[in-house]
Amino acid sequence: MTTESVIRTRGLSKRFGATLAVDDLSLEVSRGEVYGFLGPNGSGKSTTLRMLCGLLTPSAGDITVLGHALPGAAERLKRELGYMTQRFSLYRDLTVLENLRFLAALHDLPMAGLGRRLDALMARYTLGELRHRLAGTLSGGQQQRLALAATVMHAPALLLLDEPTSAVDPQSRRDFWEALFELADAGTTLLVSTHYMDEAERCTRLAILDHGRLVADDSPRALMEALPESPLRVVTDRPRQAQQRLLALPEVIAVAQIGTALRVLVVPGTTPETLTRPLQQAGLSASARADTPSLEDVFVAATRRTPAAEASP
Amino acid sequence: MSLRRLLAVIVKELRQLRRDRLTFAMIVGIPVMQLILFGYAINLDVRGLDAAVVDQAGTAHSREIIDAIGASQVLDLRYRVATPRAAEALLRTGRISAALVVPADLEARLARGDRPALQLMVDGADQVVQAAARQLARFPVAGDAGWTRRVNPVEVVNFYNPERRAPINTVPGLIGVILTMTLVMFTAIALVRERENGNLELLIATPLSRWELTLGKVVPFIAIGLVQVTLVLLLGDVLFAVPIRGSTAALYAAALVFIVANLALGIFLSTLARSQFQAMQLAVFTFLPQILLSGFMFPFAGMPRAARWLAELLPLTHFLRLIRGIMLRGAGLAELWPSLAALGVFTLLMLGLTVSRLRKRLD
Numbered sequence: 181m182t183t184e185s186v187i188r189t190r191g192l193s194k195r196f197g198a199t200l201a202v203d204d205l206s207l208e209v210s211r212g213e214v215y216g217f218l219g220p221n222g223s224g225k226s227t228t229l230r231m232l233c234g235l236l237t238p239s240a241g242d243i244t245v246l247g248h249a250l251p252g253a254a255e256r257l258k259r260e261l262g263y264m265t266q267r268f269s270l271y272r273d274l275t276v277l278e279n280l281r282f283l284a285a286l287h288d289l290p291m292a293g294l295g296r297r298l299d300a301l302m303a304r305y306t307l308g309e310l311r312h313r314l315a316g317t318l319s320g321g322q323q324q325r326l327a328l329a330a331t332v333m334h335a336p337a338l339l340l341l342d343e344p345t346s347a348v349d350p351q352s353r354r355d356f357w358e359a360l361f362e363l364a365d366a367g368t369t370l371l372v373s374t375h376y377m378d379e380a381e382r383c384t385r386l387a388i389l390d391h392g393r394l395v396a397d398d399s400p401r402a403l404m405e406a407l408p409e410s411p412l413r414v415v416t417d418r419p420r421q422a423q424q425r426l427l428a429l430p431e432v433i434a435v436a437q438i439g440t441a442l443r444v445l446v447v448p449g450t451t452p453e454t455l456t457r458p459l460q461q462a463g464l465s466a467s468a469r470a471d472t473p474s475l476e477d478v479f480v481a482a483t484r485r486t487p488a489a490e491a492s493p
Numbered sequence: 494m495s496l497r498r499l500l501a502v503i504v505k506e507l508r509q510l511r512r513d514r515l516t517f518a519m520i521v522g523i524p525v526m527q528l529i530l531f532g533y534a535i536n537l538d539v540r541g542l543d544a545a546v547v548d549q550a551g552t553a554h555s556r557e558i559i560d561a562i563g564a565s566q567v568l569d570l571r572y573r574v575a576t577p578r579a580a581e582a583l584l585r586t587g588r589i590s591a592a593l594v595v596p597a598d599l600e601a602r603l604a605r606g607d608r609p610a611l612q613l614m615v616d617g618a619d620q621v622v623q624a625a626a627r628q629l630a631r632f633p634v635a636g637d638a639g640w641t642r643r644v645n646p647v648e649v650v651n652f653y654n655p656e657r658r659a660p661i662n663t664v665p666g667l668i669g670v671i672l673t674m675t676l677v678m679f680t681a682i683a684l685v686r687e688r689e690n691g692n693l694e695l696l697i698a699t700p701l702s703r704w705e706l707t708l709g710k711v712v713p714f715i716a717i718g719l720v721q722v723t724l725v726l727l728l729g730d731v732l733f734a735v736p737i738r739g740s741t742a743a744l745y746a747a748a749l750v751f752i753v754a755n756l757a758l759g760i761f762l763s764t765l766a767r768s769q770f771q772a773m774q775l776a777v778f779t780f781l782p783q784i785l786l787s788g789f790m791f792p793f794a795g796m797p798r799a800a801r802w803l804a805e806l807l808p809l810t811h812f813l814r815l816i817r818g819i820m821l822r823g824a825g826l827a828e829l830w831p832s833l834a835a836l837g838v839f840t841l842l843m844l845g846l847t848v849s850r851l852r853k854r855l856d
Contacts, residue, residue: 233698235855254853259700269695273512274505285501286699314512 184211186338186369187232192241194227194392201227203392205241209371209385214364216383216400217373218479224392225373226266229342232371233263246338259287262336266343268323272316276307276326279315280333287334298333305329305359321352328359332368339363341372345379357382381475390483404473409433409481411471412452414442416464425462426455434480444468445477494704502701502709506683510713516679524671524721528728531667542625545572545580545592550599558611562593567625580614590622591615664735665820666789668725668748669812673755673783676718680759681772683710684851689769697853707847711756718752719745739819743826747815747833754808754836757843764850783809811835 187209194202202224209215217225230236232245234254243250248257270279280298289297302308305325310318315326324344331339341360345353357379364370364384372383380386381400388396388403396403416422419442423435426444431454433445444455452468459466510516548555563570568591574580580592594612596602602610615626684706687693696706722745729735737744758779766772784790786800787809793801804810811832818824826833 230855235694235697235853237854237856251854255700258698261698263698265691265694265698267691267694269691271505271509271692272690273509278505278508282501282505283699285497286696286701288495288497288700 185209186211186213186246187215187371188244189232190242192228192231192243193239194224194231194236195239201392202231202238205389205392205394207387207394207397209369211369212364212367213369214360214382214384215369215371216380216386217371217389218375218377218380218386219373219389220375220483222391223389225389226342227392228389229263229340229371229373233261233340234258235263259334260337262331262334262339264327264331264339264341264344266346268315268327268347270315270323270327270330273314275312275314276302276318277311279326280330283330284333289334301329301333320347321349321355324348324352324356325359328356332363337368339368339370341370343373343375345374345376353379377475377479380479386475388479388482395482396478400475400478403478404475407473407478407481408448409445409477410448410450411473411477412444412446412450412455412468413471414444414455414459414466414468415440416442416459416466418464421462422459422464422466425458425464429455429458431455433484443471445480494702498701498705499709499712502705503712506710506713510717519675520679520717520721521724523675524724525728527671527674528664528667528725529732531663531670532729532733541566541569542590542622543588544568544570545574545583545589546570547574547577547580547592547594549576549597550595552600554603555595555599558599559593559595562629565629567629568593577612577614584614584616587616589616591626663789664729664733665816666787666813667729668722668816669751669787669809670784670789671721671725672718672748672752672812673780673809675721676714676752676755677759677762677779678773678776679714679717680711680756681762681766681776682769683760684763685766685769685772694855697855703848703851703853707760707844707851711753711760711844714756715749715752718755719748722748722752735820737820738823739825744816744819746826747812747819747829750833750836750840751808751812751815754812754840754843757840757847758808761843761847761850764847783807786810788813805835806839808836808839811839 185208187207189205189207192202192205192207193200205224205228217228219225227236231238231243231250234245234250234257237251245257246260248254250257271282274282277298280301281294284294284298299308302311305328307322307326307329310322310326315323318326324347328344331341339360345356348356353376360370360372361382372379374380384399386396386398386400386403387394398406414422414426419437419440423437423442426432426435426442431446431450433447435445436443446455452470455468456466546559548559559570562568570593572580572583572589574583574592577592577594580589580594583589584592592614594614596610596612599610602608613626613629616622684693687696726737726744730737759776762775762779763772766775782803786796786804787793787807788804789809793804793810796804814832815826815829818829819826
């Protein structure tokens with residue numbers, strides 16, 4: 181993997197009225213990377229993606245994408261970029277083939293051999309059988325495959341995908357990610373926003389956004405290993421009561437019940453005894469031991485550190 | 494501007510239109526429905542108007558004349574009152590549309606032949622009634638054949654509306670009204686629908702240019718507009734025998750210019766509206782002044798100066814001049830060039846505004 185940067189932003193901000201949707205974001209995405217954007221709803225993922233493909237003008241900051249400085253060179257960039265919208269944005273009242281032909285014309289794909297090219301595209305995304313079906317009658321997974329086929333037909337060097345799997349069943353999600361890695365393998369750089377931890381974990385590099393700010397940016401493994409906060413596993417006879425008591429402790433960041441056990445994220449340097457003692461004093465049985473950090477811990481810890489601000493859509 | 498991309502948008506529009514049954518039905522349904530509604534409403538061959546009779550003569554001859562007029566079925570002589578004043582009261586309250594007055598000196602008038610023998614009081618505010626009265630005025634009254642040549646047997650006294658309009662203006666005007674109603678509406682929702690369905694975000698992330706998108710949306714409806722014109726002309730001929738005195742080519746050329754002007758207005762409205770519902774409201778908002786001020790409903794010459802200035806800005810005003818000139822007076826396009834030029838300027842202005850308002854951005 182080369183270190184040539186495909187996307188570079190410096191101090192990128194976007195303001196909608198009183199809300200700051202993206203706040204001083206500096207990013208660098210290298211060629212061939214599958215770069216994940218992880219963040220809750222309203223964290224600025226979509227806004228950032230739209231600025232990166234020239235659909236929104238930044239309020240402040242610089243963007244260079246594929247060597248084009250935005251927003252000035254947005255039209256030139258649009259020829260080399262594939263952007264897949266969060267909502268299905270192809271025509272529901274056109275068939276699969278009609279949609280693909282329409283986009284092929286918009287992208288000025290060569291007329292010669294276009295039919296064969298589209299056949300191959302439909303075969304790759306298992307749309308061949310559906311070619312004469314109206315797009316609106318397809319299932320969520322099929323629509324997603326069609327949208328991806330339409331987005332990659334002009335072989336863009338960079339793909340921006342905005343929560344591509346939010347309306348798709350788990351099997352389709354897995355297939356979709358297989359397709360993404362295939363594209364990455366062929367040299368395409370991908371930037372994918374998601375709010376699924378398992379998808380985020382598949383990325384080669386991950387940015388966690390919260391209230392428009394970049395709160396973490398590294399490979400998922402490095403993020404998990406470098407997590408200063410540590411998770412503890414607490415086993416107790418009455419998990420619901422124990423959860424209430426643990427949340428009252430200043431050392432505790434978050435508590436999640438996993439089956440009958442509790443997974444507790446605590447500030448650095450907290451010992452298991454800090455948790456078990458108050459529980460035992462309250463008459464609950466309790467034992468605690470350190471657990472291996474997960475990406476969810478990284479996410480919870482990272483998004484907790486930023487001061488709460490007005491959530492923006 | 495890429496011809497291929499423009500064509501792709503046009504083909505896409507036509508495909509969508511073909512699958513949108515409601516819009517497709519409206520393209521044909523609205524012209525037919527309007528023509529029939531308006532066409533029969535302006536039909537002059539009225540029957541059974543509620544009327545009163547004031548027989549001040551009370552002779553055998555007067556009863557004979559009243560029976561003959563009653564038998565024509567234009568008037569339904571349901572009231573018999575003693576004085577013209579009583580008839581006028583009925584007229585004012587709207588219980589009758591006309592009153593037939595037979596003066597006491599009927600025999601003397603018929604004998605001398607210098608003054609009309611009968612008087613018909615009509616509610617002139619109602620165009621239909623007025624027209625019916627004019628028909629009745631030519632009613633032959635049995636008597637000495639000599640006087641009918643000099644004086645109409647029936648004198649029409651026109652209440653409330655001394656101005657008489659040529660109702661034949663209405664059918665050519667209707668072409669303009671139908672085109673305005675349908676085409677502005679179709680294109681007003683065109684861009685908004687793309688935005689509401691999320692398609693616009695896809696389009697603006699491609700190399701498609703603003704002109705390609707705007708023109709691609711407008712062009713398919715030109716053909717649709719021409720189909721509508723043909724439909725109205727054919728039905729106008731079959732149902733109402735409306736003449737085309739000028740050249741058909743000139744008529745279609747004028748219609749084409751007007752169609753493009755309406756589409757340009759519609760697509761401009763589409764850039765203002767945030768939802769399809771708003772787009773429809775905007776379309777109605779531009780439609781009403783056009784109907785009222787263009788001279789379709791009320792005669793242009795009778796309007797106050799400010800209203801006339803406003804009317805000059807409306808495409809329908811200019812089209813009515815064109816189409817009435819061509820269809821009714823047999824005028825050529827060369828004589829009507831100011832109206833053509835006005836429509837051309839309007840179109841360019843609207844298209845320019847549309848492209849300048851259309852951003853390939855979301856903010």
